[in-house]
Amino acid sequence: MHRLLSLVSFAALSSAAATTYPLTLQDDLGHTVTLRQEPRRIVSVLPSTTETLCAIGACDRLVGVDTFSDFPAQVTRLPKVGGLYTPDIEAMVALKPDLVVVSKYGKLQESLTAAGIPVVAVNPETYDEVFTKTLVLGRIVNREAQAKALVVQMRRDIARVEILTRNAAHQPSTYYEVDPTPYTAGPNSFIGVLLAKAGALNIIPASLGDFPKISPELVVQRNPQLILGPTLAAAKARPGWSSITAVKTGRVIAVPPGSTLDTLLNRPGPRLPLALARLAKLVHPELFR
Amino acid sequence: MNEVERQAGGAGRTESPEARSGRRVGRTVLLLVLVGLAVLLAVSLGSVNVSPAATLQALWHGLLGQSLSGDEVIVWQLRFPRVALGLLVGASLALCGGAYQGVFRNPLADPYLMGVASGAGLGATLAVVAGWNTALIPLAAMVGGLLSVSLSLTLARVGRRLPPVRLILSGVVVGSIFTAVSTYLLLLTEDRVRQVFSFTLGNLAFGGWAQVRAVLPYALLGGGLLLMLARALNLLQLGDLTARSLGLPVERLRLLVIVAASLLTAAAVSYAGIIGFVGLVTPHLVRRLWGPDHRVLLPVSALAGGGLLVLSDLLARTLTRPTELPVGVVTTLLGGPFFLYLLRSSRDE
Numbered sequence: 293m294h295r296l297l298s299l300v301s302f303a304a305l306s307s308a309a310a311t312t313y314p315l316t317l318q319d320d321l322g323h324t325v326t327l328r329q330e331p332r333r334i335v336s337v338l339p340s341t342t343e344t345l346c347a348i349g350a351c352d353r354l355v356g357v358d359t360f361s362d363f364p365a366q367v368t369r370l371p372k373v374g375g376l377y378t379p380d381i382e383a384m385v386a387l388k389p390d391l392v393v394v395s396k397y398g399k400l401q402e403s404l405t406a407a408g409i410p411v412v413a414v415n416p417e418t419y420d421e422v423f424t425k426t427l428v429l430g431r432i433v434n435r436e437a438q439a440k441a442l443v444v445q446m447r448r449d450i451a452r453v454e455i456l457t458r459n460a461a462h463q464p465s466t467y468y469e470v471d472p473t474p475y476t477a478g479p480n481s482f483i484g485v486l487l488a489k490a491g492a493l494n495i496i497p498a499s500l501g502d503f504p505k506i507s508p509e510l511v512v513q514r515n516p517q518l519i520l521g522p523t524l525a526a527a528k529a530r531p532g533w534s535s536i537t538a539v540k541t542g543r544v545i546a547v548p549p550g551s552t553l554d555t556l557l558n559r560p561g562p563r564l565p566l567a568l569a570r571l572a573k574l575v576h577p578e579l580f581r
Numbered sequence: 582m583n584e585v586e587r588q589a590g591g592a593g594r595t596e597s598p599e600a601r602s603g604r605r606v607g608r609t610v611l612l613l614v615l616v617g618l619a620v621l622l623a624v625s626l627g628s629v630n631v632s633p634a635a636t637l638q639a640l641w642h643g644l645l646g647q648s649l650s651g652d653e654v655i656v657w658q659l660r661f662p663r664v665a666l667g668l669l670v671g672a673s674l675a676l677c678g679g680a681y682q683g684v685f686r687n688p689l690a691d692p693y694l695m696g697v698a699s700g701a702g703l704g705a706t707l708a709v710v711a712g713w714n715t716a717l718i719p720l721a722a723m724v725g726g727l728l729s730v731s732l733s734l735t736l737a738r739v740g741r742r743l744p745p746v747r748l749i750l751s752g753v754v755v756g757s758i759f760t761a762v763s764t765y766l767l768l769l770t771e772d773r774v775r776q777v778f779s780f781t782l783g784n785l786a787f788g789g790w791a792q793v794r795a796v797l798p799y800a801l802l803g804g805g806l807l808l809m810l811a812r813a814l815n816l817l818q819l820g821d822l823t824a825r826s827l828g829l830p831v832e833r834l835r836l837l838v839i840v841a842a843s844l845l846t847a848a849a850v851s852y853a854g855i856i857g858f859v860g861l862v863t864p865h866l867v868r869r870l871w872g873p874d875h876r877v878l879l880p881v882s883a884l885a886g887g888g889l890l891v892l893s894d895l896l897a898r899t900l901t902r903p904t905e906l907p908v909g910v911v912t913t914l915l916g917g918p919f920f921l922y923l924l925r926s927s928r929d930e
Contacts, residue, residue, distance in 0.1 A: 377768050472715050473779040474786065500904050505779070507628035508786055509655050510903040526715055531789025532658030535649075549712055549773065558772070 311434040320396050321413040330434045331391035331410070335373060335384050338395045340422075340561035341414055342367055344429050345393075347562035348438040356387045362555075363563070385409065391432070416560040419485035423447075426562070442562060449565035450489065453572045456579045457491030464575060466492035467511050467538070469521030470503060471549075474511075478502045482560050490572040491579075492518065512536060518575060519544040545574050605871055609881060616668075616888035623664045623895040628903035629655055658789065666788035666796065666852065667894045668887035671859050673800050673849040675886020677842040678860030679867070679879050680807045683814040684838040685745045691861035692846040694749060695839060696756035699763070700729025701850040705780045706763040710770050718780075719795070719851035726847035729759050734839065743835050782907035783856035785894050792852045803845030804883065810838060811875035818873070858913045859886050859893075862920045869923055889916060 316326045335356040336342040342361040345354060351364070356371045358379075371387060374380035376398045384392060384400075385407050394400045396415040404411045412432060416425040423443050430439020457463075468477050468487055477483040479494045481502035487494050495514035496504065508530065517537050519527055524544040527533050538544055547554050556567035573580040625636045631652045642649055643657030677692035685694070693699075704725025708718045730752075737743055737751040767777055813834050816824045825831050846860075863886040864878060871877050893911040900906060 375768070471773070471776045472787075473776055473784065475775060504904040505907075507898050507903050507905050509628045509659050509898075512655050512659060513629040513652070522715075529716060529791075530787055531662055531791070532654045535654045535658075 309436065311431050311436060315432065317412070317428070317431070319413040320415040321401060323401070323413070325410065325412045327391065327410055327412075327432065329390070331389075331432065333387065333389045333391070334433070335387060335389040335392045336361060337373065337376070337379065337398075337400065338393065338415065339363070340416055340559045341393045341395075341429065343559065343561040343563060344426050344442075345433065347442050348426070348430050348433070348435040350429075350433045350435050353433065355389055356384060381407075393429075393432075417482065418480070419482055419560070419564075422482075422560045422564050446562065446565050450568055453565070453568050454489050457489065457572050457576055460491045460576050460579060463491050463493045464517040464543070465495050465514065466518040466520065466575065467495050467514070467516040469519070472522060472526070473505055474508060475503055475505050478504060483557050486557065486564075486568050486571055487575075489568055490575045492571075492575045508533070517541070517543060520574065521547050601872075605877065608870055612881065612884060612888070616884055616891070619888050619892045619895070620664055620668070623667070623891050624656065624661055626895060626899055627655070627660050628898060628905075631656055662790045662793050663785050663788040663894065664891055665790075665793045667785055667891040669793060669796050669800050670785075670849040670853040670856065670887075671863075671890025672883035672887035673796070673804065673845045674856065674860035675863035675867075675882040675889070676804055676807055676879055677846050678862075678886075679864035679875070679882040680810070680814065680838050680842050681860075682864055683875055683878075684817065684835055685749060686818065687745070687749065688865065689861075690749075692842060692849075693756070693855070693857075693860070695752040695843060696729040696733050696759060697726040697843050697846045698850060698855045699756035699759035700732075701726035701847060702777075702781055702855060703729070703759045703763045703766075705854075706766050706777050709773050709776050709780075710766050719792075722780075722851040723847050725759070726850060727843060729755050730839065730843040730847075734836070741832060743832050743839075745835070748835070748839075779907060780854040781909075783854040783909035783912070785853055785908055786898075786905060788852065796848050796852055799844050799848035803841045803848075806841040807838065807845070808879055810834065810841075811879050814838075814875040814879075854909070856890065856909050856912055858909070858916045859890055862916045863889060865920060866916075866923060869927065 311330070313329045314326050316324060319325050332353055333355045334345065334350070334353045336345060336354060337358040339358065339361045342354065342357050343363055345351060346364050346367065351366060354367060354370055356373045357367050359372045359375045361367050371383065373384045376395065379398060379400050381400065381403050384404065389409055392400070392404050392409055392411050394411055394413050396413055401411045401413065414425050414428055416422045423446070426443055427439050430436040466487060468483060470477055476496050478496050478501055479488060479498045484494055484502070495511070495516050496506065500506065512532050512535065515537050519538040522544065523546040524539070524542060527539050527544045533539055547557070553570055556563055556570060625631065625633055629652065635652055636656050639649065639653035639656035640661065642653055643661065649657055674692050678690070681690040681692060681694050682688060701722040704721035704723070705718050708721035713721070733748065733752040733755045734743070736755065737747040739747065767774055813829055816827055816829050817831065817834065821831050864882045867878055867882045867885055871881050890912065893915050894908050896915065897906045897908040897911045
């Protein structure tokens with residue numbers, strides 16, 4: 293297994309070449325974007341993009357980030373340029389970037405393009421996109437070899453966890469709560485895929501979509517053995533929930549909003565293997581002693 | 582007589598008073614049957630299929646306080662209290678809407694007129710954004726709602742008088758300010774937008790017996806008070822001056838109605854979120870079919886509002902089951918077209 297992975301990584305590294313500029317690509321907003329030269333002053337307005345750029349050795353090229361970018365530590369010292377719905381476009385322009393990497397959402401693209409600043413939308417959302425978008429970012433900033441190496445490293449770390457969870461004797465049926473509305477995560481969502489790889493059986497069927505608002509009746513009926521999201525006290529206080537196995541056995545694990553675990557599970561970036569490892573340890577404490 | 586009364590009175594032009602009252606009784610019986618049916622349907626249908634026999638058995642076991650098994654838990658601890666909360670909240674909102682429309686003599690008045698919803702929304706947003714325990718959200722909403730109403734009342738007061746136009750204006754503006762603050766807070770923490778949004782669209786998903794017990798005292802107290810004021814509200818329709826000359830303490834009545842309705846609405850909103858339209862439209866529907874007498878209008882509105890919300894919530898949780906729609910969207914989609922149909926089919930101008 294290891295030898296195979298090394299072979300793959302060797303092949304991946306050797307096929308990576310320096311990016312040639314001008315570089316033309318289609319971004320996640322469907323725009324055809326042309327970068328005339330290698331970007332050296334980059335503003336990132338998506339925390340996962342910030343992490344990926346740093347993980348492929350382009351951290352020193354960041355000149356500004358959004359208010360939610362908080363990892364790695366060195367980006368917290370960079371100028372903040374607002375959030376998704378409250379972007380500070382003047383601050384972005386004032387940083388004289390030669391590239392702003394935006395998400396699919398918000399309306400930054402038009403005003404920045406009008407100001408003559410190259411904009412590219414890179415927006416990983418699903419599990420698979422984490423890897424493809426890492427490679428796209430690598431191409432954009434001329435760090436293709438590093439991006440490929442990162443992807444190989446991530447896949448290797450994921451395989452290390454999966455090898456244990458896949459062969460677990462028992463996979464607990466699990467309910468993951470995104471917020472107490474209650475919104476939950478379907479099996480095809482980013483969190484849903486991580487749950488499956490962590491060795492949990494999601495009680496939510498894929499047909500309901502990625503982030504369905506479900507009826508609490510469904511959770512009581514499916515009777516999960518593990519609940520992730522609310523605190524045990526909150527779950528107990530809900531009508532009828534004290535009859536759920538997870539609540540009876542105390543297997544309710546809080547994922548407080550803003551906690552490290554919450555951030556990891558909601559950030560489709562290079563710390564995906566870490567998110568998976570943390571999750572797997574919660575789902576299968578017996579496998580990770 | 583105001584516009585609404587004239588329209589309602591118009592229906593009786595060709596009938597004797599006895600025939601009219603007979604029709605009103607008939608309609609009330611029909612409404613009772615409909616609400617009863619809605620409750621039955623709402624208890625037996627849901628995201629999980631439970632047979633009618635099992636539903637009855639669950640209700641029986643629940644009423645006797647016996648231990649429940651499997652699907653019985655769903656019927657007795659999730660579905661039935663949710664229906665009861667829907668009835669209670671719908672009735673509260675419709676009752677307050679009817680009282681407000683009477684006390685302000687304004688057909689656009691709804692329970693949120695004095696800013697109670699925006700205040701409750703701000704309270705709930707604060708609680709969510711600050712990451713407080715979810716059990717504290719209703720409390721924060723209640724405090725916020727009552728705070729914004731007190732603010733509107735204080736600002737509208739001229740000496741000892743509470744002029745309706747000033748009340749409405751200060752209510753609307755205080756509401757706007759509170760909403761602006763909530764929106765700003767929300768943008769600071771984008772990841773919790775959905776949770777707050779679900780509050781502003783109404784959510785009965787976690788309505789249990791505890792919530793029913795929490796809302797019930799306010800509903801009984803506030804609702805009872807409003808029902809007792811029905812006769813005074815009838816007099817008030819003659820105008821402030823006439824009502825005053827007949828010995829009605831107009832200012833005190835207005836204050837009393839606002840305080841009672843605010844308590845009632847704040848309690849309902851705290852546990853069910855800001856459910857729109859029920860409070861605005863139900864009294865209009867009832868006024869068209871039962872006439873403008875508040876002694877009839879208020880209790881029938883309460884019954885109809887409860888039924889409308891139970892039915893809306895039933896649709897909200899079954900149309901796309903096992904996922905749920907926001908109940909506020911359903912109330913509007915259900916009540917809106919029905920109201921427009923009544924409006925179009927009426928022969929009056």
